[in-house]
Amino acid sequence: MAEEQIIHLHDRTPGVRHEEPTADFLTYTAGLVFAIALTAVSFVVAQTNLLWGPGVAMGLIVLAIAQIGVHLVFFLHMGTGPDHTNNIIALAFGMMIVFLVLTGSVWIMWHLNDNMMPMSPGMH
Amino acid sequence: MSIATLDFASTEAAIGRGGGGPAPTRIVVAYGFWIFLLSDIILFSGLFAAYAVLQDNAAGGPTGRELFSFKTVFIETMALLVSSYTCGLAALSMERARADLFYVFSALTFALGAVFLGIEISEFAGMVGEGAGPSKSAFLSSFFTLVGTHGAHVTSGLLWLVYMVAQVAVKGFRPNVRQRILCFSLFWHALDIVWVGVFTLVYLIGGR
Numbered sequence: 123m124a125e126e127q128i129i130h131l132h133d134r135t136p137g138v139r140h141e142e143p144t145a146d147f148l149t150y151t152a153g154l155v156f157a158i159a160l161t162a163v164s165f166v167v168a169q170t171n172l173l174w175g176p177g178v179a180m181g182l183i184v185l186a187i188a189q190i191g192v193h194l195v196f197f198l199h200m201g202t203g204p205d206h207t208n209n210i211i212a213l214a215f216g217m218m219i220v221f222l223v224l225t226g227s228v229w230i231m232w233h234l235n236d237n238m239m240p241m242s243p244g245m246h
Numbered sequence: 247m248s249i250a251t252l253d254f255a256s257t258e259a260a261i262g263r264g265g266g267g268p269a270p271t272r273i274v275v276a277y278g279f280w281i282f283l284l285s286d287i288i289l290f291s292g293l294f295a296a297y298a299v300l301q302d303n304a305a306g307g308p309t310g311r312e313l314f315s316f317k318t319v320f321i322e323t324m325a326l327l328v329s330s331y332t333c334g335l336a337a338l339s340m341e342r343a344r345a346d347l348f349y350v351f352s353a354l355t356f357a358l359g360a361v362f363l364g365i366e367i368s369e370f371a372g373m374v375g376e377g378a379g380p381s382k383s384a385f386l387s388s389f390f391t392l393v394g395t396h397g398a399h400v401t402s403g404l405l406w407l408v409y410m411v412a413q414v415a416v417k418g419f420r421p422n423v424r425q426r427i428l429c430f431s432l433f434w435h436a437l438d439i440v441w442v443g444v445f446t447l448v449y450l451i452g453g454r
Contacts, residue, residue, distance in 0.1 A: 135276030136432060146338050154331040161327065161445075165320050168450040179451050186446035190439050197334055197435045209280060216284035220291040227295035 153196025293392040305383035314453035329358030330438040
């Protein structure tokens with residue numbers, strides 16, 4: 123067995139890499155460049171007519187999800203290897219709850235708003 | 247095949263499946279902190295949901311379009327993003343046992359975090375001064391709760407950072423101090439992830 127494999131015997135902690143320090147520095151820097159680029163594109167898309175009007179909100183959400191992915195991979199060093207299994211399972215469960223809370227609330231409440239009787243200005 | 251190799255093979259098969267005996271403290275602590283961060287993000291998801299539901303209920307008061315300044319939010323976002331980067335470099339300096347670099351990057355992280363917080367506080371003060379405080383409308387209540395909770399997290403992060411720098415100065419890079427610094431850097435990165443959601447949903451989509 124190669125010596126380097128023995129180092130990876132244990133599960134990995136989130137936020138820690140076990141490669142060369144220079145690679146770490148480059149990872150953080152690449153993450154910063156990607157994140158700044160995605161942020162800048164988000165602000166440009168929100169203020170211009172680059173995207174078709176009704177699609178801007180969806181485009182911004184996609185950009186935000188991409189940027190969160192960049193943060194997870196480059197800053198929190200989430201990976202796909204077997205030593206990351208526990209971290210990824212916990213993350214997936216957390217994201218499922220977030221998704222249920224957000225879409226569930228929005229879905230129910232927007233339908234509720236649509237079904238309310240129209241209020242005249244004098245009604246309270 | 248030697249016994250050692252056999253042993254290695256069985257341990258390798260157990261990675262990520264709970265077998266192979268208890269994990270080292272370093273891994274248990276960071277994993278527990280990771281679970282805490284995910285639960286914290288679930289807390290924010292409730293506040294995001296409240297904002298998404300209430301954002302149109304301005305009750306005749308000012309809307310997001312009238313209140314938000316893209317320029318201010320962009321500076322805020324960049325300050326927090328770069329502070330996340332310098333925080334990563336501080337953790338890296340710790341792994342290389344470079345106390346001098348750790349102090350420099352921690353100071354930069356603190357300064358950028360303080361810039362973020364200062365801009366947010368002046369934004370809040372300006373809004374309250376214009377009569378657009380949290381009691382004005384459901385939209386503003388949910389806005390101040392969501393953004394204010396994030397700001398409270400940043401504030402506690404700044405206090406934690408001061409505390410960690412003091413611990414390194416007094417105790418050096420001991421194993422338990424190193425664990426705390428790694429937990430802090432996870433916390434700070436998680437705050438930046440939450441801010442991506444805030445600036446997109448609240449400021450960019452709500453301010454268009």
